[in-house]
Amino acid sequence: MSAPPAALPPHGGDLAAATARWGRPAGDWLDLSTGINPTPYPLPSLPDWAWSHLPGRAAEAALDTAARQALAVPDTAALIAASGGQALIQQLPWLRSPGPVTILAPTYDEHRRAWAAAGHQVQGATDPATADPTGVLVLVNPNNPDGRIFDRASLVALAARFAAQGGLVVIDEAFADPYPDQSLCPLAPRGGVILRSFGKFYGLAGLRLGLAVTAETTLAEALRARLGPWAVSGPALAIGNAAYADSAWAEATRQALVAASSRLDAVLTGAGFERIGGTVLFTLVRHPKAREWWERLGQQGILVRAFAEQSDWLRFGLPGSTADWNRLEQALTSVQ
Amino acid sequence: MSAPPAALPPHGGDLAAATARWGRPAGDWLDLSTGINPTPYPLPSLPDWAWSHLPGRAAEAALDTAARQALAVPDTAALIAASGGQALIQQLPWLRSPGPVTILAPTYDEHRRAWAAAGHQVQGATDPATADPTGVLVLVNPNNPDGRIFDRASLVALAARFAAQGGLVVIDEAFADPYPDQSLCPLAPRGGVILRSFGKFYGLAGLRLGLAVTAETTLAEALRARLGPWAVSGPALAIGNAAYADSAWAEATRQALVAASSRLDAVLTGAGFERIGGTVLFTLVRHPKAREWWERLGQQGILVRAFAEQSDWLRFGLPGSTADWNRLEQALTSVQ
Numbered sequence: 180m181s182a183p184p185a186a187l188p189p190h191g192g193d194l195a196a197a198t199a200r201w202g203r204p205a206g207d208w209l210d211l212s213t214g215i216n217p218t219p220y221p222l223p224s225l226p227d228w229a230w231s232h233l234p235g236r237a238a239e240a241a242l243d244t245a246a247r248q249a250l251a252v253p254d255t256a257a258l259i260a261a262s263g264g265q266a267l268i269q270q271l272p273w274l275r276s277p278g279p280v281t282i283l284a285p286t287y288d289e290h291r292r293a294w295a296a297a298g299h300q301v302q303g304a305t306d307p308a309t310a311d312p313t314g315v316l317v318l319v320n321p322n323n324p325d326g327r328i329f330d331r332a333s334l335v336a337l338a339a340r341f342a343a344q345g346g347l348v349v350i351d352e353a354f355a356d357p358y359p360d361q362s363l364c365p366l367a368p369r370g371g372v373i374l375r376s377f378g379k380f381y382g383l384a385g386l387r388l389g390l391a392v393t394a395e396t397t398l399a400e401a402l403r404a405r406l407g408p409w410a411v412s413g414p415a416l417a418i419g420n421a422a423y424a425d426s427a428w429a430e431a432t433r434q435a436l437v438a439a440s441s442r443l444d445a446v447l448t449g450a451g452f453e454r455i456g457g458t459v460l461f462t463l464v465r466h467p468k469a470r471e472w473w474e475r476l477g478q479q480g481i482l483v484r485a486f487a488e489q490s491d492w493l494r495f496g497l498p499g500s501t502a503d504w505n506r507l508e509q510a511l512t513s514v515q
Numbered sequence: 516m517s518a519p520p521a522a523l524p525p526h527g528g529d530l531a532a533a534t535a536r537w538g539r540p541a542g543d544w545l546d547l548s549t550g551i552n553p554t555p556y557p558l559p560s561l562p563d564w565a566w567s568h569l570p571g572r573a574a575e576a577a578l579d580t581a582a583r584q585a586l587a588v589p590d591t592a593a594l595i596a597a598s599g600g601q602a603l604i605q606q607l608p609w610l611r612s613p614g615p616v617t618i619l620a621p622t623y624d625e626h627r628r629a630w631a632a633a634g635h636q637v638q639g640a641t642d643p644a645t646a647d648p649t650g651v652l653v654l655v656n657p658n659n660p661d662g663r664i665f666d667r668a669s670l671v672a673l674a675a676r677f678a679a680q681g682g683l684v685v686i687d688e689a690f691a692d693p694y695p696d697q698s699l700c701p702l703a704p705r706g707g708v709i710l711r712s713f714g715k716f717y718g719l720a721g722l723r724l725g726l727a728v729t730a731e732t733t734l735a736e737a738l739r740a741r742l743g744p745w746a747v748s749g750p751a752l753a754i755g756n757a758a759y760a761d762s763a764w765a766e767a768t769r770q771a772l773v774a775a776s777s778r779l780d781a782v783l784t785g786a787g788f789e790r791i792g793g794t795v796l797f798t799l800v801r802h803p804k805a806r807e808w809w810e811r812l813g814q815q816g817i818l819v820r821a822f823a824e825q826s827d828w829l830r831f832g833l834p835g836s837t838a839d840w841n842r843l844e845q846a847l848t849s850v851q
Contacts, residue, residue, distance in 0.1 A: 190744070193571035205573055219567050231555050236531035237541055262598040262748065269743040272845040273609065289743070296740055350633045361770065385570045385749025387598065404632055407625070408526070412598065413721025414750055 214461035217499025219382030229413035247421035256367035257399035262378035264389030272297035319351040326454035342370025356380030433464035450511035550797035553835025555718030567638030593701035593735035600712035600725030608633035619675035646681040649677035655687040661792035678706025692716030786847035
């Protein structure tokens with residue numbers, strides 16, 4: 180019954196692959212394979228210019244102001260917006276000559292792919308202290324999928340050590356919105372570049388909006404030049420601006436995610452899964468029959484994330500509606 | 516009264532700069548400084564997934580099918596979608612080792628910037644026959660701003676010559692939608708890569724959608740790898756799919772643009788401008804007092820495109836509404 184690892188999709192959210200595998204139409208899936216908030220920021224009505232005009236500097240400046248406020252980015256740091264966090268992950272590796280890159284693993288696999296594609300010598304590690312400070316260290320904080328959190332003071336010290344030797348620490352905060360106290364954005368240390376994803380916490384992953392925050396001005400200018408003009412769409416500028424300016428929504432959402440995450444953990448634990456990590460946007464569990472669960476849930480139209488190299492892991496995102504919660508709970512109890 | 520060339524914005528559409536210069540709020544401008552269709556494709560209602568989910572492979576495949584049909588791209592060619600034609604212009608130069616690049620000029624300046632930034636030796640030329648076929652030749656067809664059209668058979672022969680010597684011909688068809696018979700997409704010759712912009716003809720420049728079409732499979736794969744996953748937003752996939760599939764709208768729009776362009780030419784000629792080129796999306800005119808006209812129109816809230824190196828040129832885009840046509844006509848008659 181277990182799927183061979185090679186058949187696992189490399190990312191969550193791939194409903195086309197799920198449909199091909201289990202033969203269920205795309206609209207019929209409960210997709211829990213990503214860490215995207217199922218209760219998105221309410222779409223504001225968009226001005227015509229957002230669609231019809233080239234994104235203007237005024238709209239870009241408005242997003243910059245709102246994002247800086249929301250993330251407490253100091254004036255000493257640059258903020259660079261791109262069409263998704265992935266677009267930044269794609270470009271960063273080309274801004275340095277090939278060299279040693281240490282990626283704290285297991286983690287989001289696109290970092291490894293991107294640095295390797297640009298000719299760097301990539302190795303995985305679990306201890307940041309083992310990384311070569313003349314090169315690059317990449318870590319995701321909180322980490323995906325295990326939720327590992329890196330202490331802020333340690334990261335600042337680490338970035339300083341890398342800065343002193345010409346190295347760079349990439350801190351991917353794609354899942355950090357629920358934990359503003361953990362973010363390095365307010366500190367923006369030398370030697371570091373922080374990546375933010377808009378779509379996950381705000382539940383609008385289709386919009387494609389990501390940010391880089393760094394006090395490394397040469398790096399910032401090089402990144403900006405790589406992306407070029409009009410890098411962010413009008414709708415993303417307008418919606419991002421509204422959402423980042425809405426601190427009340429963010430605070431209420433943080434609280435709601437804590438409650439939803441507790442509920443998800445209880446449901447999973449009740450079904451015999453062992454919680455081994457996660458964030459409020461996803462839960463990582465262990466189960467000796469994880470692959471069989473993945474298969475059974477898939478047959479019932481519930482897509483969760485399995486891992487090629489950890490055959491006893493599954494990652495569950497949050498259901499949104501009452502119907503979706505019921506569907507998950509029934510699937511977990513009916514097939515034991 | 517003439518503005519010094521250094522004060523000219525490098526692109527059309529920069530209302531922030533216009534507002535700073537002439538002190539008029541952004542919403543009060545008649546922006547004729549771009550070649551964007553003022554009558555956009557009617558926005559379809561967007562499915563929730565377009566906003567909330569990572570852009571899926573099914574949506575990407577649907578756009579691919581619709582665009583191939585609309586542009587008559589043969590199965591032998593790859594079609595790569597990106598978040599705007601500019602995103603493709605940014606990435607292409609990094610896919611070749613630095614070498615000679617000839618750009619047929621004057622033209623859209625971002626080609627020069629992008630190739631120079633990647634370390635290529637860029638030179639301008641007017642005759643494609645003078646370009647080094649071991650390097651890169653870039654041309655815009657029809658050209659912006661003068662509307663120069665390159666014969667299809669000549670371009671195919673040129674691409675073959677470049678292909679035979681390891682070179683590449685970049686054909687930017689950003690303004691080719693009104694002229695399907697001029698497009699090289701149906702031929703997709705070896706040695707060529709064709710760039711398409713969605714936002715101009717469809718009047719949705721804020722959406723950010725561009726395409727590359729090429730039979731050079733190695734180049735196509737390298738470009739795809741540079742862009743990475745989820746390179747196009749969900750709204751761009753959904754709207755692009757609907758628009759490219761709507762051949763009736765495209766045909767009606769081609770006819771409407773011909774009529775609007777004739778009207779614009781008559782208005783400008785009547786005001787003493789000499790038409791020296793253009794497409795149905797913009798008209799290039801010459802006037803001995805072009806800079807003064809640019810200044811006077813700006814003072815009245817009408818932004819047109821001036822050129823740093825051709826002080827007697829102006830480029831006018833199409834007004835859309837009756838009010839906008841009246842505003843332009845009044846401005847051109849009242850201040851003579």
